[in-house]
Amino acid sequence: MTGGDDPDPARAGTTTLRDVGERALIRRIRDRVGAGGPRVLAGIGDDAAVVAGSGGTLLLTTDSFLEDVHFRRRTATLRDIGAKALAVNVSDIAAMGGEPRWALIALALPPTLSVLDVDELYAGLEETAERYGVSLVGGDTCAAPVGLGLAVTLVGEVDGAPVRRDGARPGDAILVTGTLGAAAAGLAVLEGGPGPAPADAVGEVIRAHRRPTPRVAEGRLIRASQAATAMIDLSDGFSTDLGHILAESRVGALVRLDALPVAAAACQVARARGTDVLTWAVSGGEDYELLFTATASRAAALARDVTLETGTPVRIVGEVQPAEVGLRLVDATGHPRAVRPGFDHFASGAERGAGQARRSTGSANG
């Protein structure tokens, strides 16, 4: 140990992790996170966290969040980074129709990071945790050779059968919550400048990129309806994520582009830049909306009920087809539109989808 102790709060802004050492850092995290929430029998402070399962079905998900892969410190605060790293995991639980419960945070931290930087990161994690009823129960800290990295693991529970990706059947309706394209527009603005778009639209798309809103209540209602046949969250982009449902369910799909709920702010930004907003809505990622399929006869009522209950718009955007149709996107006149490729983490830049040089991946679970 370096013999460091909890730093004087007044000096914490310039006090680095190297100054305080690992133990003081963990103590500091533990002090702020506290004893955990409901059913947390032992949180930070032992070899493993101890929680009381309900005896039902557990949902397990993990996502990495790495500097210069998933975020840039130039375009997001540490609070944003912490909030989003947990939110993308919450979204995975929402996409099963489950309840997020307990999170573990593995941190790889550059030793030159300040103690207040770590506080900010945790403040963001806590914002999301509090909003969605998640308890931060443990983790791991180590020195990062380069760049900040988080690996967040979230354990959820579901009361009954979760909604998987493999249950879509030809004839089912395809639905999506919220609006599309704002997160990709925000990334474009952050990476390439705002252009002449109105300031409020710019602010809105940047916020959509930095602070996604996972749809937990919506996912719960969609699952509880028993009308949903498959569900996924939109992390890699509409076309890519719909492709995951199609592949798992061995079906095809017809999507009407004019039915896609494109975010108004993304439209404004696209218009100002002279680009096509549909590229962001279809191939952009990180909207963290829910994309799901439902029995056709019940789809409209389900969409209405979810909106009434949560205030979140839900739109029918297409129909599940037999597998041989593939993924077919058509414009208002019925003409097909080519699908841009989704994000691939291992592709070189030239091979990547439009405007997607950097962003989160979906889980290896899919």
Place this chain on the structure above:
Amino acid sequence: MTGGDDPDPARAGTTTLRDVGERALIRRIRDRVGAGGPRVLAGIGDDAAVVAGSGGTLLLTTDSFLEDVHFRRRTATLRDIGAKALAVNVSDIAAMGGEPRWALIALALPPTLSVLDVDELYAGLEETAERYGVSLVGGDTCAAPVGLGLAVTLVGEVDGAPVRRDGARPGDAILVTGTLGAAAAGLAVLEGGPGPAPADAVGEVIRAHRRPTPRVAEGRLIRASQAATAMIDLSDGFSTDLGHILAESRVGALVRLDALPVAAAACQVARARGTDVLTWAVSGGEDYELLFTATASRAAALARDVTLETGTPVRIVGEVQPAEVGLRLVDATGHPRAVRPGFDHFASGAERGAGQARRSTGSANG
């Protein structure tokens, strides 16, 4: 997507992740990992894995395993790295007296890694998973900006109350399973050459470093005895990890150095190098043995029973004392010995403990 498909097995050795793309990689991992084990309702292939909890107490732990922090590719195969990354998490569950069940693997992979490299990494993960009855149920893959990184999360279960770090009371005996110092000796050999030590001893300490043996059966018996009052696994080193129990339990300890079960192979290597093996046994880390305290009157019987059942030696090495004693290590004549500092991830090299330039950290849970 790059349009890559599963590579021809004959070419997989030179086929990089950039060649095959993310989807083909995930499909390959999913094909080899399969549908998961008992009580895995849905493994790789959805937003979250779905498992059936028993309704009892869950144990949650995560550990990062990063290139040039926790391992070097020069001194360990990818199979070793995979096996150890999971083993250190299994050890955390063992240290609670629990049963490891379900693991999530978050991988940050350099795009130039070959597909066979990832196969080897998974082969190592699977070796440990099979040995300890763990199901690999999901994870996340993304491109690493530099170096290979794993963050492994393990969910365990425990039938009854787990053994925590905070229950040691003055008068309790202090016990340790197995032998100490071999992993640190192995690291010293790998980093600084074998010296004139006998080849079999060198092989043994290298193996101890690369392939730790978590003590799951021993932990289960120790917990079930109800004689144990606190337990931890030895990841950071005997003195540091005992320090964690003392801090959590607000007690001190007297340890007799001549009672420590120093690994014979570590002694041989130390003698050949002219170094003091006690430094490795006391301050070296990564032995992944269990260090625990137990009611004094029952300690000898517990040690004997665990050895009879598992074949693993268990030694009484000291006694819990009041907090004001601190951590006191004495030699055979009763003279105190200074304690070298344990590993600190954020300390600069000069401030770190002996021979501990690189190795695993304990969990932020402690």
